[in-house]
Amino acid sequence: MKKAFSKVYLLLVFLFLYVPIVIMMALSFNASKSRAVWAGFSTKWYEELWRSASIMDAVKNTFTIALISSAAATVLGVLACIGIMAMSRRGKTVTMAVNNIPLLNADIVTGLSLMLTYVFFGISLGYGTIVFAHITFNVPYVILSVMPRLKNSSRSTYEAAMDLGASPVRAFFAVVMPEIMPGIVSGFLLSFSMSIDDFIITYFTKGAGVNTISTMIYTQVRRGIVPSMYALSTILFVLVMVLLLITNFAPAAKSRDDSKKGK
């Protein structure tokens, strides 16, 4: 009885979470433009996406911005982690606390303040400002996923490498890097999906004429019912979900593998 109840409850939770998305996905395959009538299965809205130059532009922007910003954030984040490791205990605590602020800060505040900063320094809004904004909010995610790895990585292998004649930089690349690689990968994937996913900060920091998938959907949908936007949203959802699945399962599988080997 109790078990049945918990199953029903779980089902309800999932229903509330995913029914809206399923509806949107279904409508993206609806041959009719109507939101109420099912006129048969069709992929014409997806085909329409292909034909629209501005949409393809937005898709391209989304991916290049995500790629550049998450790559840059990964490098910066890893460097930051190395620096934080060298700090005193107190310094570490303070820095990690500061690192968490952007994560908890409302996106709209981050977006607005970034826009104001750009304007204040006379930087014209456009593709570049979006990239910078994305790097800004991605770095904390990288730090958050690399730091635990680095903390657990054994100091003695790093010292052993130096003992054998490797300079600190070489020792880092030869020994520490492989050890924290799962953290770096998941940090990168997490930033990548955060970047693809982001609407608010992008909306505030983009200039006229530059769009990503999410800002594109927003502007289009404001104008009226455009089923091709359902299609675009579906693509975005699937994309982010796949990325999240990779992020969550790749490191887990790796560490399971590790523990097996250890035995």
Place this chain on the structure above:
Amino acid sequence: MSDHLIDLVDISKSFDGQLVLDEMNLYIRENEFVTLLGPSGCGKTTTLRIIGGFETPDTGKVLFNGADITGLPAYKRQLNTVFQRYALFPHLTIAENIAFGLKIKKKSRDYIRDKIKYSLKLVNLEGYEDRMPDSLSGGQQQRIAIARAIVNEPKVLLLDEPLGALDLKLRQEMQYELIRLKNEIGITFIYVTHDQEEALTMSDTIVVMNQGYIQQIGTPEAIYNEPENAFVADFIGDSNILDGIMIQDRLVEILGTRMACVDAGFGLNKPVDVVIRPEDVELTGPGEGAMDGVVTSVIFKGVHYEMEVEANGFEWLVQSTHMHEVGAHVGLRVEPDNIQIMNKPESEDEKAVELDV
């Protein structure tokens, strides 16, 4: 011409305001097996890390062949370390692990291959080239760690409690292995351990440390038979440590009984610490020894029985191959040259142990 390979001169080091080493002076000769021995927190590992270049002393100098290397980073020093937890690179094969240092020195492929073969043979692990570190047992991993260090032909091998994680049997095997290795490759070993038996078995010289101070430097025999203070006596093996009064040369009073000894030069009626090893206490019939006592406990230890004998208000630890029942009345006798007399510690620093006897 001095034969010192390494000199530590007035080395002090503290962590977070806590003094770990206090103006330590020590020299190490070429081709010597030196063991730094002491309880945890005595500064032995810090000393090793300073020699290895992983810590910088607050004051003092490290000399290598007479040249100051205090500021030289670890990777430029002609020493190699075997770490406590092996510290093998988990993502590299055994061969790649061993080749790590040689590749950095840009040795030729053939040279590296020969060296890997030679070093694996040296540590009795031939044919392990392509295995991963995880697939090896603790003892095997430790041997690989040693192989990885010695292929670089260091002048000095630093070993930081390398056998600490191994079980007793393996540890004893590895001790002989290390002695053999040392003789075969003929380099200086600096070995850190808290295990007195390990130290006694392998070392040419033992440096007993406690609370940042060197307590005694000497051969294993000297450290065991003639401890300079109560700490050393207590730390190395089991001991009976008693308060005594040196009545005159070669005569000491312990627990109200005067006993002949062989030490001299302490002066008249001087309070001293007296060390008597449990295997040096002979049990006789009552009235036949220097004092009488009652056996209070007996434990069988394999090679001998360990008994506690209460005599003159002191609980004596006695080791003997002959068992005496609990409650038996016995006499205690000690040969004069088995009584070790030590000066009382002069400062608080030296009085490093609470004597729980």
